[in-house]
Amino acid sequence: MQVDDLILTKSLGKGAFGEVFLTTKQGSKEYYATKRLDRTFSEKPENIKRLANEISLLKKINHPNIVKLIDLKKTKSHCYIVMEYCNGGDLSGCLKKYKAAYKRPFPEEVVQYIMRQVVSGIAFLHSHKIMHRDLKLDNILVTFNSESDKNSLNMMKAIVKIIDFGFATRLKSDLTFTVLGTPANMDPQILSNMQSRTPNPGYDEKADIWSLGTLCYEMLVGHMAFSGQSMQELTMKVKQGTYFLPTNLSKEVVSFIEGMLQKDPKQRLSAQELAKHDFLVKNVRQFHNLDTRKIPGVVQNGGFMTVNANQGNKVNKLHETVWDIFAQPMPSVPKIPTSNQPYGDQMMAQPQMQVYNQVMYSRPQMQMGQQQYVQQPGFNKNMYGY
Secondary structure (H helix, E strand, O other): OEEOOEEEEEEEEEEOOEEEEEEEEOOOOOEEEEEEEEHHHHOOHHHHHHHHHHHHHHHHOOOOOEOOEEEEEEOOOEEEEEEEOOOOOEHHHHHHHHHHHHOOOOOHHHHHHHHHHHHHHHHHHHHOOEEOOOOOHHHEEEEEOOHHHHHOOOHHHEEEEEOOOOOOEEOOOOOEOOOOOOHHHOOHHHHHHHHHOOOOOOEOOHHHHHHHHHHHHHHHHOOOOOOOOOHHHHHHHHHHOEEEEEOOOOHHHHHHHHHHOOOOHHHOOOHHHHHOOHHHHOOHHHHOOOOHHHOOOOOOOOOEEEEEOOOOOOOOOHHHOHHHHHHOOOOOOOOOOOOOOOOOOOOOOOOOEEEEOOEEEEOOOOOOOOOOOOOOOOOOOOOOOO
């Protein structure tokens, strides 16, 4: 298929708003991704505003971690939006392939490398008063340096780029009021107002920070922080603000996630503050010099800490995070009565559950619905503190 100097070769995927094709230009060896939209669909009043908004924003944005708009074409039947081509697909697909290959989600080193890029792109947008409003793994594309890096899923050699600015907006005041986004990644206040159909009090760019927290969590843990079989169940879980983190994570990444997943937007770190966080600026391999598995109360394999997003204070320092609560010695466990002692009212030794502030820790049982990662052939469990 050819449109002027564009040669559309193969389909890269279909979506609700059109189809994307791998594209070259005559006389050039460069590859592009071209989104083809049916004009009868894209020029409907309810769609043209979104499309025009996306194009107008992309024309003004120039950042290495945000997809670039290359060209625009129009025929009698279709509109064509030509953008950078990213050969690795989206982060959601990469995570699924990585889990299948290595039997675990991304290690901290990979999450740090990716989040440095994503936070850089979001900090750029926020500095220009632009909110994305639909941040999720599906809306971050990956470009690998080589075919071998792509085949081996070498995420440390990948460049990521934020896409899909159809829901994005430029803040004309301090707040915006339109309810948009993907529920599983949506700010709790916005999701709650949408579900209860109450008036939206307005929100700012901190709504993007919550979404950043959910996608960071998903890369690190392997599943979404909040999910449900229905919209009502999902809303209830987000309202509760409870999520689980493996106990073998570093305190730096726990602090990083807590800094984003605060239900009170005022307590969330800004994109500029996230860019300066220890997790993004230090060497990940130094984080695990302290073997957390030797600390009393930390389970070596399969343990999960329960974190509450309602804690209501801004997490700026590592000693404020839930991680250090687990570095404290656990209370002593009641002794098992010997055979020559009557049981009476004495308590037999059972797995102990202790509540520190708003944090619940249970050993050695796993929280319901959580996946235990075990050693597989080709996976060095010592490399990442497992």
